[in-house]
Amino acid sequence: MxxxxxxxxxxxxxxxxxxxxxxxxxxxxxxxxxxxxxxxxxxxxxxxxxxxxxxxxxxxxxxxxxxxxxxxxxxxxxxxxxxxxxxxxxxxxxxxxxxxxxxxxxxxxxxxxxxxxxxxxxxxxxxxxxxxxxxxxxPSEFSSSLNHIGVSYRLSYAVSLALRYIPDVQRDYQEISMAQQARGYELSKKGKFMTRIKGVSQILIPLILSSLDKIQVISQAMELRRFGKNKKRTWYMAxxxxxxxxxxxxxxxxxxxxxxxxxxxxxxxxxxxxx
Structure with missing residues (x-):
């Protein structure tokens, strides 16, 4: 996978x-x-x-x-x-x-x-x-490189989080897809095109909800650590x-x-x- x-x-x-x-x-x-x-x-x-x-x-x-x-x-x-x-x-x-x-x-x-x-x-x-x-x-080094060429470290860190989240979204999609197939929905190439489209649309809602939940957890963790308080920061991956x-x-x-x-x-x- x-x-x-x-x-x-x-x-x-x-x-x-x-x-x-x-x-x-x-x-x-x-x-x-x-x-x-x-x-x-x-x-x-x-x-x-x-x-x-x-x-x-x-x-x-x-x-x-x-x-x-x-x-x-x-x-x-x-x-x-x-x-x-x-x-x-x-x-x-x-x-x-x-x-x-x-x-x-x-x-x-x-x-x-x-x-x-x-x-x-x-x-x-x-x-x-x-x-x-x-x-x-x-991704952490990417955010560091953005900051080094003049981009705000807040925006740099946001880009880093987005890149880190791409594999997570794909992994969640695959897990939800396998769960839907276990319930009888045919989402593989064997199924009809419209059936697969319908199955994919049913995956999007739980995928969006799980993504929003993760975003809330990350934002709360960053707030607890007072992210963004200072104007500058150091980078571990620099x-x-x-x-x-x-x-x-x-x-x-x-x-x-x-x-x-x-x-x-x-x-x-x-x-x-x-x-």
Whole structure:
């Protein structure tokens, strides 16, 4: 069951050994430059690098299967929506129109396909980096890293609690689901789709109630310990930078500079192969 839990997974890879601050800065810098650029060459290079880092972090497919499927579904729906509402946006951006299919308002062009390819790569490029960051970073260390870059420690601790709670919610869902199946509700793939939907809806109410109960317990415990009384606090999980941390930040800066260089030679954010 634990293999299906999306959350922090302790391991001994070089990625796990990095501090949360260096991983957070790498994630923020690389994500921003990847979102700004529309150069397919640059985005592809960043995607390959992020996949290599994902592989070296030794994250199992069972740990991220659900979240990756949801992201892919969302990405596909968004690409379809972009085409439906603006099928000529690619031709407008690149200044040319190479028609593939004449479909009236929905005329398909090479420029539109290239534009949506860039969008798809943008969705994909941040997925490995974000998964590596979330799964290889201890939530307490993550809150410490947020505080170190200037975020209020109250907000940092709230984010840490949210990350810690993700595996708990999934575990509660599985336990409630097994209890419902023991009472005769078919929630597995063997059951009909509408039956499974109905069963899932019956799980949500006890799941929400149990979550609210846990939130109340945690908030009361924090109040009893006078959390938030002082303006600053120390962090038990805070660590000093190692050589790899500095190299990670340098790599992030180099990626940003490379993205800026690509935009300079392209004359803007968009790489136009149709000129």
């Amino acid at each position: 634990d293999n299906n839990i999306f959350g922090y997974d302790h391991n001994n890879t070089w990625v796990h050994q990095l501090t949360g601050t260096s991983k957070l800065l790498f994630f923020i810098l690389v994500s921003i430059i990847a979102m700004i650029s529309y150069d397919v060459r640059f985005i592809t290079l960043v995607l390959i690098l992020s996949l290599i880092i994902l592989y070296q972090s030794q994250i199992k497919w069972s740990q991220v299967r659900l979240i990756v499927k949801l992201i892919l579904i969302f990405a596909c729906l968004n690409l379809i929506t972009v085409y439906i509402f603006s099928p000529g946006h690619g031709a407008y951006l690149y200044g040319t129109q190479h028609i593939i299919l004449h479909l009236g308002y929905f005329t398909l062009t090479k420029e539109q396909l290239f534009y949506e390819l860039n969008l798809a790569l943008k969705y994909l490029v941040t997925v490995p980096i974000s998964l590596v960051f979330l799964i290889t970073t201890n 660590r000093k930078f190692s050589r790899n941390d500095y190299l990670t930040i340098v790599l992030a800066i180099l990626i940003v500079l490379l993205g800026v260089w690509f935009m300079k030679i392209d004359g803007g954010r968009f790489f136009n192969p149709f000129k």
